[in-house]
Amino acid sequence: MNIERSFDWAGFKFFQKILLICVIVGTTIHYGLSDAERTRAVVKVDPPQLAVVQTTAPIADTNQHVDFSTTTPERVINAMTIADAVSPTGKFIAADLVNMKLTLYNDAAIVAEYPILTKGRPKSPYETPSGFYAVLTKETNHLNNREQVYMPYSMQFYGNYFIHGWPYYTDGTPVASSYSGGCIRLSDTDAKSLFAFADKGTGVFVYDPVRSLAMPSLVLSSLPNPLVSAESYLVADIDTGDVFLEKNAQQASPISSLTKLMTALVANETIMFNKQITIPRAELLQEPETTPTKKEIFFVGDLLYPLLMESNSAIADRLAQFYGKTGFIDWMNVTAKALNMHSTHFADASGVSAENSSTPDDLYRLARYLATKKSFIFDITRMPAKRLIAMSGRAYSLNNLNIFSSSPEFAGGKVGQTGTAGDISVSLFATPINGISRRVAIVVLNSSDYAVDTTNLSEWFSQSAQEGAVALGTACASCARQITYRKIQD
Numbered sequence: 001m002n003i004e005r006s007f008d009w010a011g012f013k014f015f016q017k018i019l020l021i022c023v024i025v026g027t028t029i030h031y032g033l034s035d036a037e038r039t040r041a042v043v044k045v046d047p048p049q050l051a052v053v054q055t056t057a058p059i060a061d062t063n064q065h066v067d068f069s070t071t072t073p074e075r076v077i078n079a080m081t082i083a084d085a086v087s088p089t090g091k092f093i094a095a096d097l098v099n100m101k102l103t104l105y106n107d108a109a110i111v112a113e114y115p116i117l118t119k120g121r122p123k124s125p126y127e128t129p130s131g132f133y134a135v136l137t138k139e140t141n142h143l144n145n146r147e148q149v150y151m152p153y154s155m156q157f158y159g160n161y162f163i164h165g166w167p168y169y170t171d172g173t174p175v176a177s178s179y180s181g182g183c184i185r186l187s188d189t190d191a192k193s194l195f196a197f198a199d200k201g202t203g204v205f206v207y208d209p210v211r212s213l214a215m216p217s218l219v220l221s222s223l224p225n226p227l228v229s230a231e232s233y234l235v236a237d238i239d240t241g242d243v244f245l246e247k248n249a250q251q252a253s254p255i256s257s258l259t260k261l262m263t264a265l266v267a268n269e270t271i272m273f274n275k276q277i278t279i280p281r282a283e284l285l286q287e288p289e290t291t292p293t294k295k296e297i298f299f300v301g302d303l304l305y306p307l308l309m310e311s312n313s314a315i316a317d318r319l320a321q322f323y324g325k326t327g328f329i330d331w332m333n334v335t336a337k338a339l340n341m342h343s344t345h346f347a348d349a350s351g352v353s354a355e356n357s358s359t360p361d362d363l364y365r366l367a368r369y370l371a372t373k374k375s376f377i378f379d380i381t382r383m384p385a386k387r388l389i390a391m392s393g394r395a396y397s398l399n400n401l402n403i404f405s406s407s408p409e410f411a412g413g414k415v416g417q418t419g420t421a422g423d424i425s426v427s428l429f430a431t432p433i434n435g436i437s438r439r440v441a442i443v444v445l446n447s448s449d450y451a452v453d454t455t456n457l458s459e460w461f462s463q464s465a466q467e468g469a470v471a472l473g474t475a476c477a478s479c480a481r482q483i484t485y486r487k488i489q490d
Contacts, residue, residue, distance in 0.1 A: 085132060085205040093135075093198060095163070095184050097128060097208030102163075102186065104197055111197070114190035117166075118180035119208070123375045125268055125301060126182040130208040130373075133157040135198050149175060151183075153191035157204045159270040165191030215239040217485060218433065221467035226456040231422075231446035234360035235457050238368050238428065238439035242485035244461060249360040252343045253445050257311045257416030258358070258426055259351030261366060264304050264377050266331045267319045273301030276391070277322065283314035284396060296390035305388055308380045309400045311416065313350035320349035339365045340489070354420045360443040363426050364488055367441045371412070371428060378412025378428060381405070403451045409458075411439060415450055423450035431462050434469045 082094045082103075092105040097119050104111040120126040137156040142164075143149075152165035165188035167175040184206070186194065217240050225245065232248035243249070277300055282293040284306060303319060306312040320328040325348075332346040341362035347355035370377050384405045386398040404410040404427060413427035424445050430437045440461055444453045 082205060082207050085203075085207075087203055091197065091199065091202045093163075093194070093202060093204045095204065095206045097130070097184075097206065102184065102190075102194070104194065112193065114186055114194065116184055117187065118177070118183075118185040120180060120182035122208075123373075125273055125376050126180075127373065128161060128182050128184060128206060128208060129158060129269060130206050131158070133204040133206065135200050135202045135204060138195065138198070138200060140195070143170075152188055153195040155195065155198060157206070160272050163191070163194065163204075215436075215438065217242050218244075218438065218465050219468040219471070220244060220461075220464035221471060223460060223464045223467070226460040228444070228453045228456055229448040230444040230450075230453045232360050233445065233447075233453065233457065234364055234441070234443040235461050236364050236441050236488060238371050238441055240485075241487040241489065243488060244440075244464070244485065245457065246360065246486075249443075250343065252357045252359050254354050254418065254421035255356050255358045255363070255416065255424060255445065256351040256418040256421040257313075258363065258414050258424055259346060259349065259356045259416075260307055260311060260316055261370065261377070261414050261426065262332050262335065262346060263316050263319060263349045264308055264380075265366075265370065265374055266328065266335055267300065267304070267307075267322075268374065268377070269335075270328075270331060271300045271319065271322050273299060275300045275322070277303060277318055279303070279315070279318060283318070284312070286310065286312060286314070296392060296394065298388070298390055302388055304377070304380055305383075305386050305398055308377070308414065309383060309386060309398050309402075309405075311401055311414075313352055316350035317348075325349070336362070336366075339369055341365050351416060351418075354418075360445060361488055363443045364441050367413070367426050367428055367443075371439065375412075381412045381414055382410055404454070417450075421446060423447040423453075425450040425454055427454050427458075429458055431458075431465070433462075433465045438465065 082096060086092055086094060086105050086108055088108050090107065092108075094103045094105065095116060096103070097116065100116040100119070102114045102116050104113070120128040135155050135157060137154075139154045140152070142151045142154045148170045149167050150170070151162065151167045154162050154164040156162050161182050161184075163184045163186065165186055167185075169175070215237070218237065228247070230247070232251050232253060233246065234243065234249045235245040236243045276297050278295050278297050280293045280295050282288065284296065300319070300322070303315050307315045307319070317325075322328070328349060329346055332349065333344075336344040336346065336358075339362075341358065344358040344362045345355060347353040381400075381402065382405050384400050388396045388398055390396065402410075402413065402415050402425075404413065407429075409429045409431055411428040411430045413425060415423070415425040417423050422445075424447065425443070427442045429440050429442065431440055432438075440458075442454050442457050442461075444450055444457070447453045
């Protein structure tokens with residue numbers, strides 16, 4: 001989906017009025033300081049490409065405490081500049097995380113500009129999400145009870161992410177200047193001015209898109225296609241979108257545990273990593289519970305390891321239940337839509353349901369987004385082993401179920417298997433071609449053996465690309481496949 005320079009503001013404002021899909025759980029959630037104040041900030045950024053468009057309705061006022069908004073967003077990911085995004089009428093906030101400045105607009109005219117002091121570390125769990133949002137909550141001086149930290153002039157714009165002044169501890173000591181992990185921090189004076197300017201529902205555009213590496217298209221030799229049992233598969237370049245080999249790549253089929261990649265992404269964006277979840281040991285160990293079992297407490301961020309490495313479905317369900325299962329699944333589906341995964345549907349967070357379905361093309365889009373914006377998720381999936389420490393101090397050993405996790409060229413991915421879906425996998429490999437690492441996604445669905453199929457496709461690509469590179473430098477350039485590849489667009 002392409003967004004033209006003239007954005008449909010009338011449609012956007014219409015959706016803001018009608019898309020009030022609240023996912024507020026029965027118990028109120030005293031939202032505190034995000035992990036923004038726990039992780040070192042980095043201001044170096046990559047060139048722009050991706051952004052996010054969200055429409056949502058503001059939550060209702062409260063008399064005392066402003067609750068965390070779990071309003072389900074409508075999002076569209078696409079290329080967009082600040083000039084494209086600014087509303088022609090009304091108030092608007094543009095946070096430029098490339099040049100670290102925040103600009104206020106009224107009827108498209110600049111009202112004020114403020115320096116941004118910190119943002120989340122790129123490619124970490126706390127990276128500030130680029131995109132188009134709206135002010136969801138406003139609170140003059142929010143206290144995070146757990147951290148005992150105040151966040152002055154705090155305004156939530158999406159999930160775990162806020163714009164606020166300089167946070168400080170209850171004894172008055174300011175939080176260190178070198179720490180942030182997602183929130184956009186201003187000086188108190190500037191945050192106060194912004195707070196007075198903005199209303200709930202005021203548009204917020206966060207500009208910090210990340211571009212895949214600029215790479216030329218590869219030329220492959222004319223090797224015969226490998227033997228592959230999968231009903232559908234795809235081999236495509238993460239950085240160029242070039243499709244090298246495919247079969248039924250736009251055909252939807254069950255994806256079982258590949259669902260957990262989206263579960264991890266949504267959990268990261270909507271649940272603070274320092275929130276705690278109680279997990280029965282039987283669920284963590286994936287053992288049947290015959291008698292009442294001991295329970296352990298973990299930070300949310302730690303639970304992504306058993307979720308992704310051991311494909312723990314009970315953990316997926318626990319994460320989905322944190323703010324309410326229905327809302328979490330809604331978030332998964334609108335995020336899929338945002339990534340142009342229009343042939344994808346999620347019915348649960350674990351992938352147990354056969355209604356979780358997607359296509360190789362759509363799974364490529366998810367892999368590309370994770371590789372460029374949330375690479376820490378892929379980093380978890382490539383860890384062969386991990387010791388998980390509960391709040392009690394007890395250690396649990398995790399082992400990766402993915403056979404490729406110990407491969408030096410494996411850059412991340414997920415596998416799964418059910419009777420309905422067969423063997424399935426999404427794998428990202430960094431293959432050296434002429435001394436340059438090329439990132440290639442390999443997706444296989446409904447396979448009789450994901451490891452064999454993925455290996456055959458990976459070896460086919462590596463050999464074809466190596467031979468093609470050699471042929472280009474010789475008189476036998478005609479031996480290479482000089483073709484125009486189908487490209488998968490974001």
